[in-house]
Structure formats: C-alpha cells, structure tokens
Amino acid sequence: MLRIFFAAPGRSIGRAAVGVLLASLLAASANEAQTSTRGEIPRLSDGRPDFNGIWRAIGNHHWDIEPHLARPALAMQEGPVVPVPANEVLALGAVGSVPSGYGIVEGGGIPYLPEALAVRDENRERWLERDPEIKCYLPGVPRANYMHLPFQIFHSESKFFIAYEYAGAVRDILFEDPGPPEVDSWMGQSYGTWEGDTFVVRVTGQLDQTWFDRAGNHHSWEMVVTERWTMLGPDHVMYEATIEDPATFSRPWTIRVPLYRDIDPNARLGQFKCVPFVEELMYGELRKNPIRTPER
Amino acid sequence: MRTHRIPPLVAAAALLLGPAIALAQTGDGPVPRTPDGKPDLQGNWSNATMTMVQRPQGLAKVLTPEQVAAMEGERQEFIEERSQDSDPNREAPPVGGEYTGNPLFDAASGGTGGYNLFYIDAGDRVARWRGEPRSSLITIPEDGRIPGLTTAGREHAAAVAATRGEAEPYDNPENRPLAERCMLSFGSNAGPPMLPNYFYNNNYTIVQTPDHVMIMTEMVHDVRVIPIGAKPDLPDDYRPWFGVSWGHWEGDTFVIETTNISPEQLAYYGQIYGGGVGNPIITERLTRVSENSLEYEFMIEDPETYTSAYGGQVPFIRLPERVYEYACHEANYALFNVLSGARAQEREATGGNEDR
Numbered sequence: 001m002l003r004i005f006f007a008a009p010g011r012s013i014g015r016a017a018v019g020v021l022l023a024s025l026l027a028a029s030a031n032e033a034q035t036s037t038r039g040e041i042p043r044l045s046d047g048r049p050d051f052n053g054i055w056r057a058i059g060n061h062h063w064d065i066e067p068h069l070a071r072p073a074l075a076m077q078e079g080p081v082v083p084v085p086a087n088e089v090l091a092l093g094a095v096g097s098v099p100s101g102y103g104i105v106e107g108g109g110i111p112y113l114p115e116a117l118a119v120r121d122e123n124r125e126r127w128l129e130r131d132p133e134i135k136c137y138l139p140g141v142p143r144a145n146y147m148h149l150p151f152q153i154f155h156s157e158s159k160f161f162i163a164y165e166y167a168g169a170v171r172d173i174l175f176e177d178p179g180p181p182e183v184d185s186w187m188g189q190s191y192g193t194w195e196g197d198t199f200v201v202r203v204t205g206q207l208d209q210t211w212f213d214r215a216g217n218h219h220s221w222e223m224v225v226t227e228r229w230t231m232l233g234p235d236h237v238m239y240e241a242t243i244e245d246p247a248t249f250s251r252p253w254t255i256r257v258p259l260y261r262d263i264d265p266n267a268r269l270g271q272f273k274c275v276p277f278v279e280e281l282m283y284g285e286l287r288k289n290p291i292r293t294p295e296r
Numbered sequence: 297m298r299t300h301r302i303p304p305l306v307a308a309a310a311l312l313l314g315p316a317i318a319l320a321q322t323g324d325g326p327v328p329r330t331p332d333g334k335p336d337l338q339g340n341w342s343n344a345t346m347t348m349v350q351r352p353q354g355l356a357k358v359l360t361p362e363q364v365a366a367m368e369g370e371r372q373e374f375i376e377e378r379s380q381d382s383d384p385n386r387e388a389p390p391v392g393g394e395y396t397g398n399p400l401f402d403a404a405s406g407g408t409g410g411y412n413l414f415y416i417d418a419g420d421r422v423a424r425w426r427g428e429p430r431s432s433l434i435t436i437p438e439d440g441r442i443p444g445l446t447t448a449g450r451e452h453a454a455a456v457a458a459t460r461g462e463a464e465p466y467d468n469p470e471n472r473p474l475a476e477r478c479m480l481s482f483g484s485n486a487g488p489p490m491l492p493n494y495f496y497n498n499n500y501t502i503v504q505t506p507d508h509v510m511i512m513t514e515m516v517h518d519v520r521v522i523p524i525g526a527k528p529d530l531p532d533d534y535r536p537w538f539g540v541s542w543g544h545w546e547g548d549t550f551v552i553e554t555t556n557i558s559p560e561q562l563a564y565y566g567q568i569y570g571g572g573v574g575n576p577i578i579t580e581r582l583t584r585v586s587e588n589s590l591e592y593e594f595m596i597e598d599p600e601t602y603t604s605a606y607g608g609q610v611p612f613i614r615l616p617e618r619v620y621e622y623a624c625h626e627a628n629y630a631l632f633n634v635l636s637g638a639r640a641q642e643r644e645a646t647g648g649n650e651d652r
Contacts, residue, residue: 045331052505137626152521154503154510157331159338161503161510163519170517172501172619185621209626266528269521271536275479275625279469286635288467288642 041197041231046157049197049231054262054269056150057239060101061257062143064215066110067103074098074127074214088128098214104146106254110217116248123216131214135282136274138169138186140210141203141225142241146257152269160192160199165272173201181205184221199229220247235261325587327548330504335548335584337502337509340615343592344419344498346371349491349567349608351432351440359429364422371420374398378413417496425591425609433491434608436595442606445570449601452573456563466638469631474564477631478624479537481515484568486538488520488554488578489594491568491610499619500612509543509550509582514619522552530556532575537561539578552580574600579607588614 042050063074073085073096089096112120123130133139139147149165160173173190181189181204188206192199203225211218223245230238237259244252284290328336346367351357359367395402423430432440445453465471475482483493490513492498499514509522522543530540539557543550555577562572569576576598583591595607 052508138621138623152510154505154508156338156503156505158336159503161501161512163510163512163521168517168519170512170519172512174618178618183620186623186626187621268523268528273479273537275477276470279477283469283631283635286632286639287469288464288639 039234042234044155044157048157048194049199051153051155051160051199051229051231051237054150054152054267055237055259056262057146057257057259059104059146059257060099061104061146062148062213063098064101065104065146065213065217065255066215067108068098068101068215070100071098074124086128104255104257106256110212111250111253113248113250116218120216120218123211123218125216127214127216130216132209132211133214134278136167136278137209138167139164140186140206141171141188141190142227142239142243142255143210143212144169144171144187145227145239145241145259146255149272150262150269163269165270166274168271168273186210188225195228197230199227201227201229203227218248219243219245222247232258235263237261324589327584327586332506334504334545335550337504337550337582337584337590339502340617340619341500341502341590341612342498342615343490343492343500343610343612344417345423345433345492345611346419346421347423347430347433348494349433350442351434355431357431357435357438357440359422359431361429363431364429367422368420375413375420382412415496417498418494419492419498423609423611425611430609432608433610434606436607437604442567442570443602443604446599446601446603449570449573452601453570464638466634469635472631472634474560475516476634478516478628480561480564481513481518485515486511486513486518486520487594488538488541488552488557488580489568489596489608489610490580490592497622499615501619509552512619514622516624517622527553527555532556535559546581548583550582552582554578554580568596570598570601572598572601574598576601590614 042052044050072083073089073092075086075089076083077086078084084090085092085096110120128134133147144151144162144164144166147164147166151162151164151166154161154163158175160175162171162173164170169187171187171190173192175192177191178189184205184207186207186209188203190201190203192201194200206219206221206223206225208219208221208223223243226242226244228238228240228242230240232238238256239259240254240256242252242254243249280291284292330336330338355363423433434440434442437443469477474480480486481493482495484491485493485498490500490511493515497514501512501514503510507524509524511520511522512518513520518538520538520541522541524543524545527542528540534540535556535558537558538561539554541552541554543552545551555575557569557572557576557578559572562569562576576596579595579597581591581593583593585591590612592610592612593607594610595605596602597605599605
C-alpha cells in the first residue's frame with residue numbers, strides 16, 4: 001500500500017506532505033485497501049502513472065447515464081394498452097431494447113434547469129432524429145469514454161493521445177496551456193495537468209451538438225468538463241468528469257465510472273469508421289433510384 | 297503552415313556544402329531521443345511539398361538551382377496574387393465557372409471561388425532530400441515513375457473501371473470518391489504510403505511509446521496504430537483501412553511493414569496501388585535526422601500488379617503549430633448537395649419541377 005502512495009521516483013515529498021499521506025493511510029477505507037491488492041501501477045520514466053493501453057467502460061452507461069430500468073426500445077410509439085417500440089426499430093426485437101443501468105451520476109440525477117430538462121425530454125422523444133451517434137458524428141467528451149467501444153491511450157513523457165474506436169475520434173491532450181480555444185470543435189480542446197498521480201484534464205471549446213448518452217442528455221457550448229483520470233492498479237482506471245454548464249444545469253455535477261484494461265496480449269484497437277454505415281440513412285433518398293420508399 | 301522562402305544564394309550554398317551547412321543555416325538541432333534511447337519521432341509534422349509523386353517528363357532526379365527558383369518563384373507569385381483582397385464589387389463568376397488555369401486552384405474552387413487561397417496549403421517548396429532538390433517523390437525505379445502493370449494488373453484495372461462505369465458518378469453516395477464521403481484522408485495522405493495531398497492539411501501527429509507508434513493524419517483524423525513486434529496472425533481477408541501494420545527498430549530507423557489494405561482503398565488510390573489486384577506489402581522507414589527533420593522512405597511490393605517494386609523518399613518537416621480537428625462527415629454538405637444537385641438536373645432534363 002505504501003508503494004502506491006510513495007512510488008513516484010524523482011519527486012521529493014516534503015515532511016508535511018508525508019504527514020498528510022500518513023493521515024490518509026490511517027483513514028484509508030476498505031475500498032482503498034482493496035485497491036492496493038490489485039498491484040502496483042505502471043509508471044513512465046518520469047514517475048508519472050503510465051496510462052498506455054486499451055481501455056473500456058463496462059456497463060450500460062452509454063444508453064443512459066442516469067439510473068434506469070430496462071425498457072423495450074429507445075424509440076417508442078403509443079400502443080392500445082401500453083407504449084410499444086416505434087416502427088423504425090421494431091424489427092430489432094430484444095436486440096434493440098435498452099438494458100438497465102444503475103447510473104454513473106453522483107447523487108443519481110442530472111441537475112437540469114427546467115427549460116433544459118424540457119429539451120432533454122424532447123430529445124428523448126425524437127431520439128432517432130437527434131442522437132448524434134445515430135449519424136456517426138464525433139461523440140465529444142465525456143461520452144467518448146464510456147461508449148460501448150474501447151479506446152487506446154498512447155502516453156509518453158511528452159504526449160497523451162487518445163484514439164477512440166468509435167468513429168475514429170481522437171484527442172491530443174496538451175501538456176502546455178494553449179489558452180482559450182481558438183475554435184469550437186466536436187472533441188473540444190483538452191489541456192492536462194497532474195495532481196499527484198491523477199491526470200486532470202480541462203476540456204473546453206466543445207460544440208453544443210454532442211450528447212452524454214442515447215437518452216437525450218445534452219449540454220450547451222459553454223460546458224467545461226474537468227476530467228480526473230486515476231489509476232487504481234495496473235488494469236483499472238477510475239474516471240471522473242465534473243460538468244459545469246450554467247446555461248443547462250443548476251450546479252456542477254460529476255460522473256464517475258471505472259475503466260478496465262483489455263488484458264488480451266493480442267488486443268488491438270479495432271476500426272469503427274461508421275461513416276459508410278450511415279450513408280443509406282442520411283443520403284439514401286438522394287439516390288437516382290432510391291431503394292426504399294420515402295416515409296410519410 | 298507555410299515555410300519561409302530561403303534566398304537562392306543560401307539554398308545554392310546548402311546544396312553545395314551539404315546537410316551540415318543546411319542545419320547550421322536553419323538553426324536545426326540534434327536528434328532528440330526518448331528516455332529509452334530511441335530517436336524521438338514524436339510531435340507534429342508536415343510533408344507538404346510542390347514535388348509531385350511521379351517525375352514529370354524531361355526532368356532529371358535532381359532539379360537545377362534555376363529549375364528550383366523557377367518552380368518556387370512561380371508558386372510564390374501565384375500565392376501573392378491570390379492573397380490579395382477580393383474586389384467587393386466583382387461580378388458573379390460566369391455560368392460554368394471561371395478557371396485560372398492552375399490545376400490545384402481550379403480543382404479546389406471548381407471555378408466558382410469555392411475555396412480561395414486562404415484555405416489552401418499545398419506546399420510552396422520543392423522536396424529537398426538531404427539538401428538535394430527533387431523532381432519526384434518516387435526514386436525507385438530510376439525514372440521516378442510508377443512501373444507498368446502486369447497482365448493481371450491491367451485486367452483488374454479494366455474490370456474495376458468497368459464496374460465503376462455501370463453507374464453514373466452522381467447516382468449513389470458510394471459512387472463518390474472516398475475523400476468526398478469523409479471516409480478517408482485525401483489522396484494517399486494516411487497511406488501507406490503517407491504522401492502529400494497537394495491541397496491542404498498535410499499534417500501528422502506522431503506519438504511513440506516503447507511498444508507502439510501512433511500516427512494520426514490531420515485529414516479526417518485517420519489513425520494508424522503500429523505495434524512493435526512480429527506480424528500479427530490474421531487471415532488474408534481481414535482488410536481494414538490502412539491495412540495491418542507492425543513495426544521494429546533497425547538501429548535509429550523505425551521500420552513499418554503493412555499488408556491487408558482494404559480493397560476499397562486499393563481500388564480508390566488507383567495511381568498508388570494500381571487498382572490493387574493483390575495484397576501489396578508496403579515497407580516504410582522513419583528516421584529522425586535532426587530537430588526539425590524526419591526522413592520518410594517507402595517501398596511498395598505487389599508483383600501481381602506491378603512489373604517491379606517501387607518506392608520513394610519524402611521529407612517530413614517539423615510543424616511548430618497545433619493540429620486542429622478535421623471533422624468532415626459532421627458537416628458534409630458537399631455530398632448532400634452533389635447528390636441532390638444531380639437529382640435536380642435530372643428533373644430539369646425530364647421537365648419535372650417537383651421539389652425534393
């Protein structure tokens with residue numbers, strides 16, 4: 001356990017800091033004790049935790065980051081007795097059903113302002129038209145980190161780069177403060193600093209068109225995401241993201257989700273370049289000879 | 297990014313006295329290394345250049361100082377002319393567009409002013425390999441040209457052309473080029489081989505760890521992941537975009553080998569892959585030679601398609617700037633407009649006038 005706290009070679013720890021750490025150790029929860037049994041975290045030559053590897057979240061957070069029960073489908077229509085899956089997704093049967101999830105939002109729910117909550121509900125109602133994932137658009141942050149597909153971190157003493165399998169999205173997390181973003185973008189601008197062994201990334205300059213999940217949860221262009229990446233052991237990262245967006249939420253709120261390393265020695269990041277997969281959906285009606293009849 | 301022009305006298309001196317002088321003139325530094333002692337390939341790089349992939353007829357491998365001055369001077373004049381403020385009172389371009397005669401610019405603007413020079417960064421210098429100004433990026437074979445096709449290669453190329461001829465180019469999204477569909481970077485930007493697109497954003501980000509090299513191409517954020525180690529055991533029909541790559545160090549050179557490139561990519565980059573009848577093996581060599589320079593060499597072996605192997609040398613210059621997000625598909629109005637424009641033309645031709 002001591003090694004976890006003191007294992008950063010090349011960095012001196014003052015007496016006061018040692019006192020704080022000892023206090024932390026004495027107060028360590030059972031959870032932290034379990035953490036230490038997972039093994040030492042790998043480190044780079046500069047003593048920083050080594051985040052290299054293929055990582056993924058496990059769970060159903062990508063469907064809905066709030067606590068939710070399983071439901072028949074994301075797109076529904078009125079039925080004679082209860083709502084039933086919408087025609088557009090009916091053929092998928094149970095494959096198109098939403099699995100339950102306990103949520104990853106601290107405190108359970110997202111603190112929407114009333115008008116933003118109404119937009120969320122409308123998004124949910126019109127999911128098929130509005131979810132950017134359906135059109136294979138870049139996912140934004142934090143959504144990219146807990147989707148159903150993994151991502152690979154390339155981490156060296158001078159770079160921290162994330163390549164996501166979904167849509168080939170990328171983030172180059174800058175180690176030097178770039179100042180305010182010069183232009184808004186889908187994946188935003190990321191600037192990372194270290195707080196001890198935690199990599200803290202401030203993400204700004206994101207467009208307002210990305211969502212948090214498939215359940216219509218949204219934000220404005222003012223959103224600032226502060227991510228905290230902490231290795232719990234060689235194969236586990238605790239990922240936290242605090243969302244600040246006064247145009248959408250009544251207060252900052254935080255998500256927390258563990259990430260797991262793909263320990264298969266043959267693991268490779270797959271490609272999910274999904275643009276060609278959605279061409280029929282997006283442009284099919286513009287074919288010279290459309291293969292489906294326009295709806296309505 | 298645009299590189300600054302070097303006065304001809306300095307360029308000539310660098311040419312005569314060799315790379316050491318060139319380094320001194322540009323203030324270039326020694327090869328940085330990673331903590332494990334390997335040359336550090338990391339950072340942002342550009343391979344923008346005026347030097348074309350294949351050697352134009354009549355030129356030798358190495359350009360004379362006069363040829364360099366003429367080529368770069370002409371490009372500079374074009375850049376300066378096109379960088380002038382637009383006349384706010386200018387008329388609309390004539391029906392059918394107004395072409396400048398410059399193929400680069402006309403391809404970008406379609407004669408309608410679609411892109412002005414602000415958006416274009418096609419390179420304003422010829423490629424210099426160890427101080428030698430080059431007339432082509434291809435150096436093997438000696439004539440600087442892609443070798444001829446084998447009989448099988450010709451037959452395959454003809455078959456691909458015939459398949460494409462079944463549909464008009466505007467009938468379906470799948471008939472449009474991969475770049476226009478935002479599926480892959482332009483030209484053979486991501487490769488392999490990684491070549492300039494002669495248009496814009498010829499930029500790359502490289503990250504290196506003890507067991508991986510990752511190369512991201514700015515265009516369409518194409519990522520190549522190259523694990524260091526043996527060739528992975530994958531079936532021949534596992535054909536991802538950019539193929540399956542693996543790498544190793546040979547002294548200070550990082551060598552990448554690639555096979556199993558997607559057939560769609562092979563067919564699309566017809567000039568580079570000859571239509572891709574087979575499964576080419578591409579070998580790339582990356583050597584950092586100074587603070588600001590990375591030497592990139594490639595070799596394509598595809599005996600089913602080409603009568604001989606071919607390869608080339610491309611200088612990568614350090615890009616002291618950030619690489620920005622090239623989100624393409626998310627606002628691909630072009631593909632929508634190309635297809636809907638074709639449908640509108642068809643309705644006009646048949647006298648129909650209903651809106652779509």
